[in-house]
Structures are given as structure tokens and as C-alpha cells.
Amino acid sequence: MEDGSVRLAGSGGASKSLPFLFDTSAMPSRAAACDHCKQGTHAVYCCGVCTFGDERCEQQYPGQNKSAIIAAFLQKTFPLQDFTPCELFQRIRGRTLWFMGDSQTWSFYYAAECFLREFAPSLVRKPAVAVQENNQMRLVQYISAPLCLELVHGTRVCAVRVDNAADMKHKVLARLARLVPRFPNDIMILNTGLHYTDYSRPWNFPASTYIKDLTALATWRQQYKDKLPSMIWADTGPQHFNTRDGTYPGNGERPFKCRPLTAWSDGNPVVAAGTWRNKAVAPLLPRLADAHLRLFNASVPLWNSHIPGECSHWCHPSAYQLWLFLLNGVLRDSGLGNAVPVAGASGGATAASATAAAPSAAGGSSSDSSLHGSGLADDTGSDAVLSGGATADAKGGAAAGAAAVAAATAAADGGGGGGSAETQAGAGADRDADAELADAAAESDDDVPAGGDGGAGAGAGGDEGGAATEAAAAGDAAGGEAHDAAGDDAAPTDAAGNSDGDGDGGAAAGGTDEAADAAGDGRPATLPASMARRFCGRRDRGGGGAPLTWQEVDKLISQPAGLHGRLQKAGPPAGFAGAMQHMVNMNAGMPAGLPSAITPEISAWLVATRKWNGLRRFEQVAARRTRTPPRPPPPAVRSPISSCHYLVDHKHRLIFIRSTKIGGTSISDQLGIANHPVMCKWQPQYCEAGCEGRPFCLRYMTTPQAVPAVWMNYTVFAFTRNPWTRAISSHHFNHRRAIKPECREKFSDFAANPSLVGQLCYDRFSCCQERFGFVLEHVEPQSPSCLFTSEGQPAVDFLGRAEHLEEDFQSLLVLLNSRRQAGEPPLNISDMPNLNTADGSGDKKRRYYAEHYVNNTASLCDVRNYYDEDFGTLRFPAWKATRPSLKPVPTKGLAAVKPDSGCGELAAAAAAAEAAEAAEPAGPPPPPPPVVCTRAGAAAALHEGEWQELKENKCDPKAPLMASCTAPLGHQWVWRRKVCTARHYTETQLRARLKGRSVTVLGDSHGRILFTWLHRKLNGSFTSNFETFPKFYHNASWHGVAATAATAASPKSADLHLTFRWHRTLPPVVQDVWDMKSSGQFPDVVVLSAASWYYVEGLPLKVLEEHLQQLAGAVEAADAAASKAGKRVLWLLMTVPDRVRGRSWSATWHAPLGVVPQYNRVLRGAAVLHPQGPALLLDVQALSQSCLAWCSADGTHANAAVNALGIQLMANLLDLPPAAGAEQ
Incomplete structure (x- = not known):
């Protein structure tokens, strides 16, 4: 056109000839493109348009x-x-x-x-x-x-x-x-x-x-x-x-x-x-x-x-x-x-017809003879249907899923070409099928975790997605403004100008403040309307509005909980059942519902299991802001415990429910209660430092029925703190004690999602110091699971406030003295030198706290939304929410407490329960039901044992041994369970058992040691030069194969075919498994071991999780193919031995205490393992956790004693039927 603009013609009159993009006949020849070049001119500047650097297809493939x-x-x-x-x-x-x-x-x-x-x-x-x-x-x-x-x-x-x-x-x-x-x-x-x-x-x-x-x-x-x-x-x-x-x-x-x-x-x-x-x-x-x-x-x-x-x-x-x-x-x-x-x-959607013309990803497309004749089609004899970067496969399998991922992601960030155009246009017969595929892809697409760059739900899309989420978050969190820029004058306002509408355009006419709160308004109802809009309004989050003074902020964040003082206790808190189960099994040796080899360290266990709780909470907050449903929880163990510990003093008959950052150390120190709810059996270092000389009778908490029986007779108390100041204190603690300087984030980032501090340690433990296990405990809410019953009633006799710690502590002493036992002197603690007075130490400290929010008012809303349960259930004045209907506190007639000394009542209850369990039933016992011993049942039984020290260096002939018991070792392995009775194979019996078998080990040095032990123990030899193996540590693969016929005829040979491939991480292991499936050659046993390099190289746990998902898919496919071919494969996934505690060496794999168990927990939860998958666990950590001091030469690798257990386990599992409904 005359103004230089271009108006395109519709597609109806498009030529049916070769597209202009590919029409080489219309392109200038080399002569036409280069004839104008003057002598001495740099050829690339004057010459070359449409010559493509002499890489035209007609030049490279003449006549084709x-x-x-x-x-x-x-x-x-x-x-x-x-x-x-x-x-x-x-x-x-x-x-x-x-x-x-x-x-x-x-x-x-x-x-x-x-x-x-x-x-x-x-x-x-x-x-x-x-x-x-x-x-x-x-x-x-x-x-x-x-x-x-x-x-x-x-x-x-x-x-x-x-x-x-x-x-x-x-x-x-x-x-x-x-x-x-x-x-x-x-x-x-x-x-x-x-x-x-x-x-x-x-x-x-x-x-x-x-x-x-x-x-x-x-x-x-x-x-x-x-x-x-x-x-x-x-x-x-x-x-x-x-x-x-x-x-x-x-x-x-x-x-x-x-x-x-x-x-x-x-x-x-x-x-x-x-x-x-x-x-x-x-x-x-x-x-x-x-x-x-x-x-x-x-x-x-x-x-x-x-x-x-x-x-x-x-x-x-x-x-x-x-x-x-x-x-x-x-x-x-x-x-x-x-x-x-x-x-x-x-709308100019010229590519909208691209996907409309293409078949759905699940359906594939027909073959094209001319294409196949040219050699452009692949060997499967099918075309790939492509749409805007999304692909389809004629077989419609996993590649179609990948296509849906690409299409779904393209639609998310608005940059996907034809794949997103069809969705936007809303046309095409395959729309429902595409939506179904996109849903399936969304379930599997976890490349970017929630809370990552771009905000919750933004994923790997463009900035538009993150901006939209933030805008929605700002609007919904604030509840909107009356007559804002969007012209939302439909929401009714009160006389003060408060809008009752939510961020989506207002509540129905006549709505109340309570209705707005229920809809997600979240505005502090007791604040002035102007202040509510200023610190939570859309404009302020965008940078508008006058800033708050520190005095205004201090008035808001220094308010203590409205719920405090004496309360009518209704019973144990909602989270106590899970905490009790944890305490019980700390004595028994394993947390309930978790694999037996979990090292019972509270800090490490809480990080692994509560990590999902934090992310889940963040997603719920994000969903409330954006009005989108949260994702379902990940398939991982979720802890029933919140951030509270139960500290028991049986001498004074009290239980302190200690949350974090509420002055708990000052309180427990003054009362003489051990600060750490740990078992001296497992963590003696705490017993020596924190338990000595203190009334620490948790050893009697070995029966779940014992503690609830005395809960109502003990004085139970807790303290709370305003979440706004507690968040600042948590942030400072994490920086000072847990997070390394190079990884620390600003307070505004922390406030936006406190649980991501734990996610940081989960993803990159190299950022976190030795005490990273305590990180999440300092960001979790204080209630309701710690302080209220499952019915929403108080679980404590007394609730103090950190803002008035000294005053409320004296009130607590009055209550404790009123319930003291006969003849016991009253508690009289008037001086608390270690008292952390939180916000009550003067204007300087109060101003310091307030200034975290003065120029960062969005963080007020972020913290308030994250800790909404604390604000609501504890009745902080700046929050208005549905509160539990609490029973009145009686002023007279407090229940008398039966006198008791020390731990007698609890000990008696525990002894009675233990006696009941030990009592023999009257009459002859009924015959046991027939046991169908499957691989899964046997594997569980074989792992449940312990190393016992030998008496006089002599083996117990009656003990079911799984390893040789020699004088240098001085130990023997004893099973706990009698189900699926296993046998101990001598070396001669092992050779006979494994004769004619093939074993393939894929993985790292731990797998190599198992492989080497088996080879040497059975007197095989290599066709490869084993002595040069260390030079090839980092190669993609390496083979050690047992010798052939001549050696196999030797009476000492097991006639065993051994193969080992060195891999540091799981993706090449996955590829090896796929290669097994493709070749149809399956060994009798496949041992998978490639986890140690994930923590050696500082790879995040989420990477290991993703790679294990890939492994699960490969193993399931290979196992199905083997079964179809009549081959039964025993798949074993190895864990990694823990570090030797207290051993000091400068190896590159040195990692903080508790790190190795974290990676092993991910292994134990892998989908490749029974019952989700066909593999069984070869739990090297379980087999070595009580022997590393004497069964490891370098503090990392297990020696022959532990590997002997692994081989015995393998020999016992061979030929058993796979896991079935009758397993034990």
C-alpha cells in the first residue's frame, strides 16, 4: 500500500505449487547474487543471498x-x-x-x-x-x-x-x-x-x-x-x-x-x-x-x-x-x-489450519510412498505429524505424550506456533483428544517445580504466565479496591470505602466482610480501610501509594495472640498421633510405614517428609490467590508432624509443646527440660550434652497407649508468637545457622514462600550447612496440628505469648505450682537471664523488625497468607477468619492430679503393655497359615536383621546367619523375622546356586565392589584387564566378563557370566535397560547402582527423582518384554552406605551428616520398586548401618561382609515367584 503497510490476502487463493519458502527456481543464482561485487570487497558482505554458503540441497544431492x-x-x-x-x-x-x-x-x-x-x-x-x-x-x-x-x-x-x-x-x-x-x-x-x-x-x-x-x-x-x-x-x-x-x-x-x-x-x-x-x-x-x-x-x-x-x-x-x-x-x-x-x-491466525489439518497425536498418520521412496521416512514406516513444535508418532505411545508436553507448554507461554493456534482458535475435530493429551502431559511435566522461577504454576512458560499469576495473586490477596483501574464498581463498599468484593470482581451485592473473608479476601478487618488498601492493594504491590511508617507497621506486627492463658484441654493435638508413632519407633528402630533402614535422625527425617507439606501449603495459598485448583500432592511420604516437639518432664508432670522461634530455648532451660526430643540410643551426643542430669524419661514412651493415658493428668503448655515477627526471626536463623552466604535470599523472597528455604536445601544441599535439617522446622506454622485437637479444641492447659514471655511464664509457674505433687517444693524461677524478649526489648529492636515491612509491604500480605491458620486459630487481631468454637476455661474446680513420683505411672503403663504382648495364649497355638514366600516378602524378611557382636569370637550355631562370622569381624548377622525363612549358602553352595546364571551390574563404585566381590569369591577371571579399571572410571561403559569354557570347566568356577558397566548417574543405566529390551537378551539378575554421584557432585534430589522415574519406565518395559519371552529377571536397586560418623578424611565425596540418607530415601520411594514396579531393594544402607565402624575401609564403601549379605540375599531370591497378593 502507499503508506508502506502490508495487507495479506486470505488463504483461499493460495497457489497449489511449491511454497515460496522452498521454491529454488525463484531464487537468484550465484551469479545474480555475486556479479555486483567489486574487486577487493569482502565477499561475504556483497555476495551470498540465497546461495546458503553453497549448501543448497540441489548442490549437495544433485538430481534427488x-x-x-x-x-x-x-x-x-x-x-x-x-x-x-x-x-x-x-x-x-x-x-x-x-x-x-x-x-x-x-x-x-x-x-x-x-x-x-x-x-x-x-x-x-x-x-x-x-x-x-x-x-x-x-x-x-x-x-x-x-x-x-x-x-x-x-x-x-x-x-x-x-x-x-x-x-x-x-x-x-x-x-x-x-x-x-x-x-x-x-x-x-x-x-x-x-x-x-x-x-x-x-x-x-x-x-x-x-x-x-x-x-x-x-x-x-x-x-x-x-x-x-x-x-x-x-x-x-x-x-x-x-x-x-x-x-x-x-x-x-x-x-x-x-x-x-x-x-x-x-x-x-x-x-x-x-x-x-x-x-x-x-x-x-x-x-x-x-x-x-x-x-x-x-x-x-x-x-x-x-x-x-x-x-x-x-x-x-x-x-x-x-x-x-x-x-x-x-x-x-x-x-x-x-x-x-x-x-x-x-485474528490473522494464518497457521490455525496447521493443526486442524493434522491428525491427533494419539492417532498418528498414514504413510506416504513418495516420502518413503526418498528415504526421508524413518524405519518404522510411519510419518511424524508435527504441529508448532508438538510431535505425533504413528505408534501413539510415549512420543505422543512428549508431543502433548510440547503443545501444552507452547500454549502456556504463548509461543508455540501451530500447536497452540488450534487451541486458541477452538476449532478442529481433535480438540477433545488434544485436551486429554495435554492433561496427561501436565501430570508428567515436572521439569520446573512449584515455586520456581516465574511463580507457582508458571512452570517453564514465558514471562506472560508469571506476570499473570502475580497479577492475579496481587488482586486476589488484596481483595481488590473500590472503583479500581478496572472500573470494578459492582462491588459494594461500606462507609469507610472498603470493598467487599474479591479480586475477581467483587462479591454478590449485600455481601458482608465475613463472606468476603470466606471467599478469599483476606483483608485485616480491624485495620483502617486506607491502611488495608495501602499494604495489600493492587496499586501498592505495583509500587503506588504512600509508604507506611515503622510505627504503623510496629502496631500491626507486635500484637500478640488473642488466644492465651488457661484453656480447657480437650486431649492430644491432631499431630500428636504421628509424633507418638515416631517416638515409639525411635525406640523400636524404624519409623512406622517407612522402610526398616531409615536412619532415625529427627532432623533428617523431618526434612525429607515435611518438604512436601511446605510445597503443598504454598500451592494452596497460590490457588487461593489465583482461583485455580491446586495440584494433587506428590506421591511421597508426608509427615503427620508440624514444627513442634513434645518435651516431657515426668518429675514435674508437664509436657512442653515446643514450636520454633518462640523463646523455647529460654523456657526449656529454666525448667530443666532437655531441648532435643531425641533418643539416647540413637543420638548419644545429645544425651551427653542435653540429657545428663535432667528428667528425660522418653525411654518409657514405647507403647502408644501409655502416653495418651497420662496426657490429661499432665500440665501441657505452649507459647506462640506473631507470625510477622516470627518470619523475620526464622529468616535470620536460616541465614546464620543453615544457609551458606552465596545462597541466601532477600527477606522479600523468603516471605513470598518460606517453605522454599527447605526446597533450596532439598535441591542443592551444597547451599546448606550441617544443620540444614532444622531449616523447615523454623518456617512451619505453629498451629493447628501442634496446639489443637482434630476437632479444633485446645490441646493445652496453658498458652503463653512470646511478646509477653516473662509475664506469661510467671503465670505458667503459678499453674504448675498449683498442680505440684505432695511434698514437692514449689517452682520459683524469678530470674531468666537467657530470656529472649522478642519484640519487647525497646524501640530499637521494634523498629528493626518493623522496617523489614515498611518499604516491602507486599511481604506483609505474603506472610499473612502463608501463615493464615496461625492468624486465624490463635486469634491475632489483624486477621479475621473462621475460628474454632472453644470451650470456656473453668475458673474453679480444676481436676486434681493424682500424686506420682518420677516416671512411675508411665513406666507402669508401658510395662503392662509389654507384659500383655509377651503373654502366651492359653492352649496350643493354632497352626500357622501356609506361607507363600514371594520375592517381595522374602526381600522384606531378609533385610530385617542386625549385626550382633560375637561372644568369645564364636558363632551362634542356632542363629540364621547370612554372612561368614570370623574372628577378625567379630560379628554375625541375625534375622528378626521367621517368615520366608532364608538359608545361608556356603561358597560351594553359592557356586551351585549360581551355575549357568548371568548377572549384570550397572552403576557406580558400590556396584563395582559388589561385582568384584562376587567375581573373586567364586574364583572367576576376566577377559578384560581388570587391573586397568581405575583409569576408566569416567568412561561411559566398561565390561568385565567371566572367562569362557576352559575356566568354566574348573571345579572352582561357578560358570557364571558377569557383566559390569560403569555409570555415574542413571540416564546411561536407563539406556542400557532399553538396550536389553531392544536386543531381547535378558540376564537372570540385574543390579542397579548409580546414586552416590548425585550427592558427590551436588546434584539435587529432584534430579535423582526424575531419573528414577525414567528408570522405572525402562525397567517396567524390559521386565514385561522378558516375561513375554518366558524369562524371569530379578531386578535389584542398591542404596548407598551411610557415612562413618566422626571419621575425618578429605575425599571429594565428603558430605554433611544426614545427606546420604536423604538420597537413599528418594531411592526407597522410587516407582521402580515393588509394589509399583518390578524391582526389589538391595538396601546396602540397612545391611551396613550398624557396622560401618568396622565393615568399611574408607568410611563410604562397604567391605566384603556387607557384600556377602547382598549376594546371600540375591541367592535366596532367585527362582522365587514375583510379588503377588499372597506375599508376606
């Missing part, structure tokens, strides 16, 4: 018509005919479209400049900036400095070759921001990946250069975002080398031969997610870019159009032209590009 075949194949999914240069030009008109990255991005630029050539007054390329400055950005010696093709109306397309993210930040972006006018108005496509070749690392190894560089770039971009262009991150494209995931092998016979990406078709989750590079960058995308160009899956089928001799780069036109089509969709759907009206279309 590659481009036309590819175009025909892609057109079945993508409306390439409708995509014109006019549309793309209008989207970038008046701006520069930058392509920054490695050689793949450079080739992408070639496709763009050629496509837009008709808008170029000249095909002469020019430097991006002044020549001298431009040459400073030439970072690859044999590649040009940045170059551009200038188009009309101030538009350009430019390319900058940068192979790594560090150079992007330091050497290019900062320079361009200084030199390029209107640089923030531009659009930049960026990618880097192929030049990061740390193949030995897992995809999200935190110390890898790739993640470090990208994290630094993302952080830098956030800091200078207003000075940089709109960013679109492009996937690293697929490679098709003859490797498991198609990536470059680093060596091999050349020329390389490309092959289809079968792991993608088989549903390998890492490959389906774009292999390790794209998976590693996914969590960083919300900070790294404004939109995501998903091109990996769309390019997977194009394996046969790479440059001959290599399998990374494609010829032109092929994949890069498809990427250009997908880029146009991202520019359109994300709003980063200019709006382009299309005649006859709604």
Missing part, C-alpha cells in the same frame, strides 16, 4: 529433488503455501531481526534473508555497526563479523556468530546496546548449545559450564532488560548421528552416516524433551527470553536431508525454512511481532 520432497511432506501438516514474505516483513517492519548464535543460527539467518530478499533494495550485505566496532565482535576466526541485509522502511535482518553464552553477555550484547539506536525495539533470536560438549554430565548438572553460562546470561538480562531487544530462545536442533540420542559422538568413523532418531520414536523422555541441552535450558527460559521457538520436535523427521558426511546441519531449503515458518507463529502468538491483518481470517 530433496527440497520438493521435504516441502510436500511438511505441507501435510503446515500451511506453508499461506506463509508469504509480506507477512514476515510486516511483523518486523521498522525493526531489526537479529539472529545470534552458533552455525545453526547462522544458517537460520540465511533462510530469513533469502525469504525477505524482495524487500531489499540491494542484495549487498553490510556490517551491523561501524566497521571498527563490528570487527570487535568477530569471535570465530573463520566466520565473518556481524552482517546485515538492509530492507525498506528501516528494517534489517542481521546475524552475529557467537558460540557460547558467556561471549553473548560480555562481548556482544553490551556492545550492541551501546552502538545500535533503538536496540530495545528490536527482536533477537538466540541459541547456543552445540559447542557445549560436556557429554559425561547429566542434562542438569548444576556445575556444568552450559548451565552456569546460561544462568549468568539470564540473570544479566533481567538486570538490563530495558536496554535489550525482545528475546526469543530457539531450541537446539536435533542431530541424527548413530548414537543413542542422535548427538555428536565426539569421534567415530567418517563420513558419518545419519539415522532416524529411534529413541525419540520409542519415547525416551530426555530425547522427547529435546535431549540434554534443551532440557537443561528449560527452567531458565522465563528469565532468559520472552518467547520460546520450539523447533526440535518439528525437525526430528528430517534425518535424511543433512549435509552429506555429517548429521547436524541441513541443506537448503529444508529444516531452516520450516523454522522460519514456526518463527512467524511465535512472533504472531507472543505479540512480539507487529500485528498483521489477514483478509478473510480471524
Whole structure:
């Protein structure tokens, strides 16, 4: 048009010939592109548009018509005919479209400049900036400095070759921001990946250069975002080398031969997610870019159009032209590009027909003879149906799930090309099927945990998702403002101007404050209306409104709980049953419902089990803010205990329910109660320091019936603290005692979700110091599970307030003295030198606390929402919520307490219960029911034992031994259970038992030691040179195979086929299992051991969880295939021995106490294990937890005694039926 705008014609009149993108006949020849070059001119600037660096398909594959075949194949999914240069030009008109990255991005630029050539007054390329400055950005010696093709109306397309993210930040972006006018108005496509070749690392190894560089770039971009262009991150494209995931092998016979990406078709989750590079960058995308160009899956089928001799780069036109089509969709759907009206279309959705024309992901598509004839189809004989980066597989299996993940994520951040267009358009017969697939994908897509970058529920989407969540959170948390910017005048207001509407537009007419609270308003009803809006209104969260004074904030946060003093106790608190079970089993040796080998350390156990509670609470708060339903809880053990300890003084007949950060240390010190609810049997260091000389009778709490029997006769008390000041104290404690300086967060970040402090330790224990186990205890709520019964009634006789600690402590003494036993002197504690007076120590400290919120008023709302139960049940004045209907406190006639001395009553109750259990039944015992001993039942029985020290270095002949009991060891293993009676095999019997068997061990040094012990014990030999093994620790694989026929004939040989493959982490183990399935060759026993390097390298627990999920899928598939072939495989998953306590050495695997059990807990909860999966646990930690002082040479690896137990367990489990309903 005359004004230079472009109006596109509708698609109805589109030509049916070859799409313009692929039409090489319309492209200028090399002569036409280069004839204008003057002598002495740098060839790359004046020459080359549409020559593609001499990588045209017709040049690389003469006579094969590659481009036309590819175009025909892609057109079945993508409306390439409708995509014109006019549309793309209008989207970038008046701006520069930058392509920054490695050689793949450079080739992408070639496709763009050629496509837009008709808008170029000249095909002469020019430097991006002044020549001298431009040459400073030439970072690859044999590649040009940045170059551009200038188009009309101030538009350009430019390319900058940068192979790594560090150079992007330091050497290019900062320079361009200084030199390029209107640089923030531009659009930049960026990618880097192929030049990061740390193949030995897992995809999200935190110390890898790739993640470090990208994290630094993302952080830098956030800091200078207003000075940089709109960013679109492009996937690293697929490679098709003859490797498991198609990536470059680093060596091999050349020329390389490309092959289809079968792991993608088989549903390998890492490959389906774009292999390790794209998976590693996914969590960083919300900070790294404004939109995501998903091109990996769309390019997977194009394996046969790479440059001959290599399998990374494609010829032109092929994949890069498809990427250009997908880029146009991202520019359109994300709003980063200019709006382009299309005649006859709604909203300009030119790609909406892409997915409408494509079959659903679950259904696959039909074969195409011409495509197969060209060799472009894969070996399965099916096409891949592609839509905006989402893929479909004709087999409709796991690859279809990966397609749904891509489509769902694309829809989430608005950058998904055709895959999201269909959903937005609401058309197509496959809409219900697509929704079903997206739901399934959402259940499995946990790449970014809740509470990660972008806010709860934002996931790996664009910033739009995080912004929407934050906006909704701000609005819903605040409850809205009367007549706000949205014009919400439908919500009624009171005389003070308070709106009763919620953040979604107001409550129904006539609604009350109570109704608004129930709907999620959350406004402090007792505060002035202006103050309520100021610290929780939408405008204030955005930075508007006058700031509060510290005196105003102090008045709010220093208020004590309204519920205090003497109360009518109704019974034990809701969380006490779980705490009691924990105490009981601390004496018995294992927490109930958990595997027997859990090391009973309260701090470590609480971190592992309460971690999910914290995340669950955060999601509930986020759901209340955004009006979206929370996700279901993860399939993990959830602790019934909140952040409270039960400290018992039987001498004075009292129970102190101690929460954290409420002055508990001062109280317990003055009363002489042990500070730590620990069992001296398990943690003697606390007994020596904290229990000596104190009334510490928890040893009698061995029967659940004993304690509830005396609960009502003991004086039970607790103290509370205002959550606003308690949050500040918790934050300071975590920084001072738990979190290392380099990992500490601002208070505002902590207040937004206190439970993420524990998540930090869970994800990166390297950030946390030795006491990280106490982190979550200091952020959990004080109520209701600690202080109220399950019916909502008080569980205490007295409730004190930290804000009035000295005053309330004296009131507590009055109550305790009124209930003292006959002849006992009264308690008289007048001086409390260690008293922590919280907020009552003067203006200086009060102001210090208040100033945390003065310029950070959003944190007032965040803390209030997180601790809403504390505010409500404890009746803090600044909160208005549904409160329990409490019984009145009697002023007279308090129940008399029967005198008793020391622990007598509790001890008597425990003794009676123990006597009842030991009593023999009258008459002859009934015959035991027949036992069907399955593998699962036997495995459970075999692990339940203990090492017993020998008397006079002689074995007990009646004990069911599982290991040799020699004088140097001085111990024997004794089973506890009689079910599934096991036998001890001698070496001769072991050889006979294992004769003709095959055992494969996959994993790390712990698996290698088991493998080596078995080999040497059975006198086999290797065809490989075992002595050189240590040199190959870090190789992808290594084999040790027992000798063949000649040695097998020896009477000492077990005729056992042994194989060991060294792997540091689980992904290559997973691949080995998939290879078993593909080959159909299954060993009798497979031992899986690859967990120790996760904590050695500081990998987060969530990485181990994800890799175990992948392992579960592989093992289940392989086991099903083996069963179908008539083969019964025994799968064993090994745990890791714990550290030797107190042993000091400088090994690289040194880790804080309690860390190894954390990783083992994740192993024990893996879906690959019975009953969810077919594998059984070879619990090395359980078999060694009481012997490491003498059965480990280096404090980490178990010696032959423990490995002998493992082999005995393996021999006992062979040939037993798999787990069934009759198991024991």
C-alpha cells in the first residue's frame, strides 16, 4: 500500500505449487547474487543471498529433488503455501531481526534473508555497526563479523556468530546496546548449545559450564532488560548421528552416516524433551527470553536431508525454512511481532489450519510412498505429524505424550506456533483428544517445580504466565479496591470505602466482610480501610501509594495472640498421633510405614517428609490467590508432624509443646527440660550434652497407649508468637545457622514462600550447612496440628505469648505450682537471664523488625497468607477468619492430679503393655497359615536383621546367619523375622546356586565392589584387564566378563557370566535397560547402582527423582518384554552406605551428616520398586548401618561382609515367584 503497510490476502487463493519458502527456481543464482561485487570487497558482505554458503540441497544431492520432497511432506501438516514474505516483513517492519548464535543460527539467518530478499533494495550485505566496532565482535576466526541485509522502511535482518553464552553477555550484547539506536525495539533470536560438549554430565548438572553460562546470561538480562531487544530462545536442533540420542559422538568413523532418531520414536523422555541441552535450558527460559521457538520436535523427521558426511546441519531449503515458518507463529502468538491483518481470517491466525489439518497425536498418520521412496521416512514406516513444535508418532505411545508436553507448554507461554493456534482458535475435530493429551502431559511435566522461577504454576512458560499469576495473586490477596483501574464498581463498599468484593470482581451485592473473608479476601478487618488498601492493594504491590511508617507497621506486627492463658484441654493435638508413632519407633528402630533402614535422625527425617507439606501449603495459598485448583500432592511420604516437639518432664508432670522461634530455648532451660526430643540410643551426643542430669524419661514412651493415658493428668503448655515477627526471626536463623552466604535470599523472597528455604536445601544441599535439617522446622506454622485437637479444641492447659514471655511464664509457674505433687517444693524461677524478649526489648529492636515491612509491604500480605491458620486459630487481631468454637476455661474446680513420683505411672503403663504382648495364649497355638514366600516378602524378611557382636569370637550355631562370622569381624548377622525363612549358602553352595546364571551390574563404585566381590569369591577371571579399571572410571561403559569354557570347566568356577558397566548417574543405566529390551537378551539378575554421584557432585534430589522415574519406565518395559519371552529377571536397586560418623578424611565425596540418607530415601520411594514396579531393594544402607565402624575401609564403601549379605540375599531370591497378593 502507499503508506508502506502490508495487507495479506486470505488463504483461499493460495497457489497449489511449491511454497515460496522452498521454491529454488525463484531464487537468484550465484551469479545474480555475486556479479555486483567489486574487486577487493569482502565477499561475504556483497555476495551470498540465497546461495546458503553453497549448501543448497540441489548442490549437495544433485538430481534427488530433496527440497520438493521435504516441502510436500511438511505441507501435510503446515500451511506453508499461506506463509508469504509480506507477512514476515510486516511483523518486523521498522525493526531489526537479529539472529545470534552458533552455525545453526547462522544458517537460520540465511533462510530469513533469502525469504525477505524482495524487500531489499540491494542484495549487498553490510556490517551491523561501524566497521571498527563490528570487527570487535568477530569471535570465530573463520566466520565473518556481524552482517546485515538492509530492507525498506528501516528494517534489517542481521546475524552475529557467537558460540557460547558467556561471549553473548560480555562481548556482544553490551556492545550492541551501546552502538545500535533503538536496540530495545528490536527482536533477537538466540541459541547456543552445540559447542557445549560436556557429554559425561547429566542434562542438569548444576556445575556444568552450559548451565552456569546460561544462568549468568539470564540473570544479566533481567538486570538490563530495558536496554535489550525482545528475546526469543530457539531450541537446539536435533542431530541424527548413530548414537543413542542422535548427538555428536565426539569421534567415530567418517563420513558419518545419519539415522532416524529411534529413541525419540520409542519415547525416551530426555530425547522427547529435546535431549540434554534443551532440557537443561528449560527452567531458565522465563528469565532468559520472552518467547520460546520450539523447533526440535518439528525437525526430528528430517534425518535424511543433512549435509552429506555429517548429521547436524541441513541443506537448503529444508529444516531452516520450516523454522522460519514456526518463527512467524511465535512472533504472531507472543505479540512480539507487529500485528498483521489477514483478509478473510480471524485474528490473522494464518497457521490455525496447521493443526486442524493434522491428525491427533494419539492417532498418528498414514504413510506416504513418495516420502518413503526418498528415504526421508524413518524405519518404522510411519510419518511424524508435527504441529508448532508438538510431535505425533504413528505408534501413539510415549512420543505422543512428549508431543502433548510440547503443545501444552507452547500454549502456556504463548509461543508455540501451530500447536497452540488450534487451541486458541477452538476449532478442529481433535480438540477433545488434544485436551486429554495435554492433561496427561501436565501430570508428567515436572521439569520446573512449584515455586520456581516465574511463580507457582508458571512452570517453564514465558514471562506472560508469571506476570499473570502475580497479577492475579496481587488482586486476589488484596481483595481488590473500590472503583479500581478496572472500573470494578459492582462491588459494594461500606462507609469507610472498603470493598467487599474479591479480586475477581467483587462479591454478590449485600455481601458482608465475613463472606468476603470466606471467599478469599483476606483483608485485616480491624485495620483502617486506607491502611488495608495501602499494604495489600493492587496499586501498592505495583509500587503506588504512600509508604507506611515503622510505627504503623510496629502496631500491626507486635500484637500478640488473642488466644492465651488457661484453656480447657480437650486431649492430644491432631499431630500428636504421628509424633507418638515416631517416638515409639525411635525406640523400636524404624519409623512406622517407612522402610526398616531409615536412619532415625529427627532432623533428617523431618526434612525429607515435611518438604512436601511446605510445597503443598504454598500451592494452596497460590490457588487461593489465583482461583485455580491446586495440584494433587506428590506421591511421597508426608509427615503427620508440624514444627513442634513434645518435651516431657515426668518429675514435674508437664509436657512442653515446643514450636520454633518462640523463646523455647529460654523456657526449656529454666525448667530443666532437655531441648532435643531425641533418643539416647540413637543420638548419644545429645544425651551427653542435653540429657545428663535432667528428667528425660522418653525411654518409657514405647507403647502408644501409655502416653495418651497420662496426657490429661499432665500440665501441657505452649507459647506462640506473631507470625510477622516470627518470619523475620526464622529468616535470620536460616541465614546464620543453615544457609551458606552465596545462597541466601532477600527477606522479600523468603516471605513470598518460606517453605522454599527447605526446597533450596532439598535441591542443592551444597547451599546448606550441617544443620540444614532444622531449616523447615523454623518456617512451619505453629498451629493447628501442634496446639489443637482434630476437632479444633485446645490441646493445652496453658498458652503463653512470646511478646509477653516473662509475664506469661510467671503465670505458667503459678499453674504448675498449683498442680505440684505432695511434698514437692514449689517452682520459683524469678530470674531468666537467657530470656529472649522478642519484640519487647525497646524501640530499637521494634523498629528493626518493623522496617523489614515498611518499604516491602507486599511481604506483609505474603506472610499473612502463608501463615493464615496461625492468624486465624490463635486469634491475632489483624486477621479475621473462621475460628474454632472453644470451650470456656473453668475458673474453679480444676481436676486434681493424682500424686506420682518420677516416671512411675508411665513406666507402669508401658510395662503392662509389654507384659500383655509377651503373654502366651492359653492352649496350643493354632497352626500357622501356609506361607507363600514371594520375592517381595522374602526381600522384606531378609533385610530385617542386625549385626550382633560375637561372644568369645564364636558363632551362634542356632542363629540364621547370612554372612561368614570370623574372628577378625567379630560379628554375625541375625534375622528378626521367621517368615520366608532364608538359608545361608556356603561358597560351594553359592557356586551351585549360581551355575549357568548371568548377572549384570550397572552403576557406580558400590556396584563395582559388589561385582568384584562376587567375581573373586567364586574364583572367576576376566577377559578384560581388570587391573586397568581405575583409569576408566569416567568412561561411559566398561565390561568385565567371566572367562569362557576352559575356566568354566574348573571345579572352582561357578560358570557364571558377569557383566559390569560403569555409570555415574542413571540416564546411561536407563539406556542400557532399553538396550536389553531392544536386543531381547535378558540376564537372570540385574543390579542397579548409580546414586552416590548425585550427592558427590551436588546434584539435587529432584534430579535423582526424575531419573528414577525414567528408570522405572525402562525397567517396567524390559521386565514385561522378558516375561513375554518366558524369562524371569530379578531386578535389584542398591542404596548407598551411610557415612562413618566422626571419621575425618578429605575425599571429594565428603558430605554433611544426614545427606546420604536423604538420597537413599528418594531411592526407597522410587516407582521402580515393588509394589509399583518390578524391582526389589538391595538396601546396602540397612545391611551396613550398624557396622560401618568396622565393615568399611574408607568410611563410604562397604567391605566384603556387607557384600556377602547382598549376594546371600540375591541367592535366596532367585527362582522365587514375583510379588503377588499372597506375599508376606
